[in-house]
Amino acid sequence: MASISSSIQSQYLHEMGIDQWELIHPERLTGYKVDLEVLPEGCKLLLVSDEKPEGKLAEMFERVVKSIKLDLSQALYIPSNQFASIESDTADWVWFAGCSSPIKLDAKVLQSPLLSEIDGNNQHRRDLWQQICAYD
Template sequence: MQTNSTAYLSEMGIDTYQLMHPQRLSGCQVAAINLPSDCKMLLVSPTLPEGSQAEFLERVLKSMQLTLAQIRHVFPQQVDQVQPQSVEWLWFAGCPSSDTLQGKVLSSPLLSDIDGNNQQRKALWQQICTYSE
């Protein structure tokens, strides 16, 4: 049996939701995010890449010899929930970087702002190349 609030969310087509700032609730335990062992890159961005942004991301990853299956996305407010473990790449797109996790750090505007902007693409590529030298 659904509660009134659950039924109301269901009627609106919302089957899952996530609190943006669970740490603000007293006594709330924030679940840790464990990355799979095959995860090579953590993409931290306020937007989840979809459509043309996902295609652009896939092209960038291909140039780095990575696949979409080897990356995970988290929202900026979730970075502190990620268990500190070895991730090769951290890409902060459209948000400030954090020193919570260790790895090769890329910092850029949102993917939508890079795709089609040669100056931004060049800046991103230069960051990637600094780690291959």
């Protein structure tokens, strides 16, 4: 079953009435070694959020990326439940939008509401901008 994609495998398990669980913090299990996924080379900003930047939100995300003097190709989005499986030490910036950092990071950390809550809200945009400027 190793060659079957995980979504098809999940569907088979569901059809058989087998519950499937995903550990949020596998590192807390004694003796368990987590194989972390490495960020792509050139990734300088990691957006961790349960809201994927699409459409108008993607445009706003790109403006923020450019304000940090990065190119969109240097940014990567991941859902918050996948953060524990990523080797995040290589990113210069980690932006938690609508969630918080579960660990202390060496990167420049941004903390904000969801992108949809920032868009059109001057106070949230100002707060985010102040965090960015604090690292200059």
